[in-house]
Amino acid sequence: MSAIFGAPTAEPQHYDAILLASFGGPEGQEDVIPFLRNVTRGRGIPDERLEEVSHHYRANGGISPINAQNRALKAALEVELAARNINLPVLWGNRNWNPYIPEVLQSAYDAGHRRLLMLTTSAYSCYSSCRQYREDIGMALTETGLDGKLAVDKIRQYFDHPGFVEPFIEGTAASLAQVRADLAAAGTPDAPVHILFATHSIPMRDAEAAGSSEYELREFAEGSAYVAQHLANAEAIMARVDPGQDWSLVYQSRSGAPHVPWLEPDINDAINELAANGTKGVVVVPLGFVSDHMEVLWDLDTEARETSRELGLAFDRAPTPSTHRKFVTGLVDLICERTVENNVAERPAMTKLGPWYDVCNTGCCANFRGEKPAIAEVGRTVGVVSAGSGSRP
Numbered sequence: 371m372s373a374i375f376g377a378p379t380a381e382p383q384h385y386d387a388i389l390l391a392s393f394g395g396p397e398g399q400e401d402v403i404p405f406l407r408n409v410t411r412g413r414g415i416p417d418e419r420l421e422e423v424s425h426h427y428r429a430n431g432g433i434s435p436i437n438a439q440n441r442a443l444k445a446a447l448e449v450e451l452a453a454r455n456i457n458l459p460v461l462w463g464n465r466n467w468n469p470y471i472p473e474v475l476q477s478a479y480d481a482g483h484r485r486l487l488m489l490t491t492s493a494y495s496c497y498s499s500c501r502q503y504r505e506d507i508g509m510a511l512t513e514t515g516l517d518g519k520l521a522v523d524k525i526r527q528y529f530d531h532p533g534f535v536e537p538f539i540e541g542t543a544a545s546l547a548q549v550r551a552d553l554a555a556a557g558t559p560d561a562p563v564h565i566l567f568a569t570h571s572i573p574m575r576d577a578e579a580a581g582s583s584e585y586e587l588r589e590f591a592e593g594s595a596y597v598a599q600h601l602a603n604a605e606a607i608m609a610r611v612d613p614g615q616d617w618s619l620v621y622q623s624r625s626g627a628p629h630v631p632w633l634e635p636d637i638n639d640a641i642n643e644l645a646a647n648g649t650k651g652v653v654v655v656p657l658g659f660v661s662d663h664m665e666v667l668w669d670l671d672t673e674a675r676e677t678s679r680e681l682g683l684a685f686d687r688a689p690t691p692s693t694h695r696k697f698v699t700g701l702v703d704l705i706c707e708r709t710v711e712n713n714v715a716e717r718p719a720m721t722k723l724g725p726w727y728d729v730c731n732t733g734c735c736a737n738f739r740g741e742k743p744a745i746a747e748v749g750r751t752v753g754v755v756s757a758g759s760g761s762r763p
């Protein structure tokens with residue numbers, strides 16, 4: 371692998387609020403279809419896939435757990451900020467459901483805020499998890515007419531920040547111990563176990579554009595920063611949990627048209643192949659996800675668990691970082707990297723890929739669906755407030 375060049379590191383600034391930006395999810399049966407329309411607008415997802423996904427929500431009363439999880443994360447961040455005497459309110463806005471990002475930006479401005487620092491519930495680099503949030507803000511500023519009046523920056527992608535990785539180290543170790551104990555109880559203490567690090571599949575084309583830039587030539591594993599970041603994290607986790615233990619990176623929740631290539635293998639195919647080759651237990655680590663939302667509950671806790679059960683495999687799923695104390699304090703550390711008040715100079719990262727960029731390169735995580743204004747990018751023009759107008763409210 372060639373050298374990873376230094377990422378643009380932003381000068382610490384004064385901010386007057388934190389924006390917790392997330393995906394959003396339905397909160398009742400009547401929300402399911404409007405929510406799915408929001409998610410897939412202009413994205414070429416076949417109707418059959420929407421129909422299938424609607425059942426995952428319907429089976430849970432039409433409710434995605436993601437909003438409750440974000441309310442809990444917001445509350446935990448507020449407690450940690452207060453404990454450190456950091457006077458920044460936490461605002462919450464979603465891409466696909468209430469409270470919608472444009473409305474949150476408008477009410478933030480109306481309440482007197484002028485400089486927001488965004489953190490998202492996505493840790494890695496790809497269109498869906500980085501650039502799309504930067505475009506969500508760019509579009510919202512343009513739509514509301516707040517461009518030039520409200521500054522919005524974003525903390526770096528935190529896939530390899532210890533606050534995100536350490537809860538996975540604990541969770542992987544505990545799940546591995548559980549599966550080994552189950553196998554021992556079944557009289558097969560030495561049966562082979564495999565650890566499956568699971569993340570969201572994305573189109574190959576998006577994977578190849580992840581983290582790419584117009585003027586820096588970098589070589590990542592399989593040509594993709596998205597894949598490389600997950601592999602590097604899994605290596606860092608396994609080096610601490612059990613260096614001799616077999617593991618692999620697998621994908622879940624594929625959608626899109628069947629002829630469009632997405633990252634593989636699918637977790638269920640991988641479990642079938644492992645069972646055919648003598649594996650007796652699997653540990654599933656939801657490495658791509660911040661909380662136990664629908665993709666985790668359905669694709670892992672329902673489908674992958676069922677696949678394992680049918681094949682007679684022991685199974686355990688490790689937790690997501692959620693509101694783990696280390697995750698919450700880590701997010702506040704990431705905020706402090708960017709703020710003049712309470713600034714921390716240390717920028718920890720647990721893989722050689724990081725610490726990731728504060729400010730993305732032009733064209734980073736492009737998605738080939740046309741140019742949209744994006745914040746937190748070199749040379750950007752949205753989300754910037756000229757000197758003099760960025761006064762403290």
Ligand SMILES: CC1=C(CCC(=O)O)c2cc3nc(cc4[nH]c(cc5[nH]c(cc1n2)c(C)c5CCC(=O)O)c(CCC(=O)O)c4C)C(CCC(=O)O)=C3C
Nearest residue numbers: 393395409413423434436492498499570572625663664665
């Ligand atoms: C990389 C990635 C993450 C991880 C990073 C992150 O966490 O942000 C993620 C998270 C999530 N994805 C979610 C839900 C959905 N994602 C969909 C569709 C898609 N996801 C994609 C990628 C990702 N998605 C992609 C490339 C598509 C195809 C359409 C498109 O190109 O945009 C669809 C449409 C139906 C379907 O096709 O499945 C739904 C309903 C929820 C909410 C769950 C809940 O409600 O609890 C969450 C957190």
Ligand SMILES: [Fe+2]
Nearest residue numbers: 500730734735
């Ligand atoms: Fe990016």
